[in-house]
Amino acid sequence: MAFTKRTLLWVLVAVIGLGIVGIIAVAGFGMYFVSQHVQTAKSSSTDAFRAFDEVRAKFKEDQPVFDLDNFERPRQLRRVSELPTSQIKTDSMWILAWDPDDQRLAKVSMPYWVLRLGRQKVDISTGGFEFQKLDLDVKDLQRVGPILLFDYRSTSGERVIVWTQ
Secondary structure (H helix, E strand, O other): OOOOHHHHHHHHHHHHHHHHHHHHHHHHHHHHHHHHHEEEEEOOHHHHHHHHHHHHHOOOOOOOOEEEOOOOOEEEOOOHHHOOOOOOOOOEEEEEEEEOOOOEEEEEEEEHHHHHOOOOEOOOEEOOEEOOOOOOEHHHHHHHOOEEEEEEEOOOOOEEEEEEO
8 A cells, every 4th residue: 555645745744733732732731730839929028927937837846857058058857768657648849938039939839740750759949949969759758748848048038948748
């Protein structure tokens, strides 16, 4: 069975059309995902501090798993893999960040299924705050339940708090 030039042309047009529809679908899903999981807004410092206090109150006096040293390198204070198993299972990592220069408060939700795509170790970055070199396993994060990972305040006023829920 021999294909004519016209048949091959239609097959080529169909493949290109499906490719374009696929790209549009991926872009649409990306925009939807970001709109559902990333919230940023102008905020006064009072409102930002209140938002941080509300998150911090959930963990009372719990020490974060990580701290930053004087050179802003993460230092592990507790190992997540050694923490006891919780009855409460978590499904996402949350990041709340305050930029006093722009007066912007950002809240990001990272579902574990996103963190698992291609890797079992957490490999994300938000702004200049990187998690690439941390020894965090998504399975351990789910196992230990809600936990405070970071509570960072810079000398210039930025603040980032990271937790699971």
